[in-house]
Amino acid sequence: MNLPADAVTALETFEAAAGWEQRARLLMQWGERLPALSDVQMCETNRVHGCESQVWLVGELRDSHWQFSANSDARLIRGLVALLLARVNGLSAIELQQVDLPQWFNQLGLGRQLSQSRSNGLNAVLQRMRELAQ
Structure with a gap:
């Protein structure tokens, strides 16, 4: 499967990182680059359930x-979500169904840092994306 350009950039950036501390800094930087959602978008309807932290998600088909x-x-979650968006933005609904979340974070060298609850939360975000794309 072809990776979106942002995903390729993420992979190259994280592969070049020397160790966990540098990856953690990169993770925070990716999170800080997420465009802010409006107050209207940060409503209960757009909140992803199944995350310990509050996560809001909106999607549109272009x-x-x-x-x-x-x-x-949560800053760490923002970074992880930013990397998930890098992986999925620009995909078709069919391609979205084929995204392997653990594999993606392992490729980035972040797999071991995903606790069970963070992993469950990210899976909930991906699941919500797939529901929106149905």
Whole structure:
């Protein structure tokens, strides 16, 4: 499967990182680059359930490819969500169904840092994306 350009950038950036501390800094930087959602978008309807932190997700279909925006009240989660968006933005609904979340974070060298609850939360975000794309 072809990776979106942002995903390729993420992979190259994280592969070049020397160790966990540098990856953690990169993770925070990716989170800080997430565009803010409006107050209207940060409503209960757009909140992803199944996350310990608050995560809001909106998606729209543009030329049969999905574009998602998201935000979180937790810095680390914002970074992880930003990397998930890098992986999925621009995909079709069918491609979205084929995204392997654990594999993606392992490729980034972040797999071991995903606690069970964070992993469950990210899976909930991906699941919500897939529901929106149905």
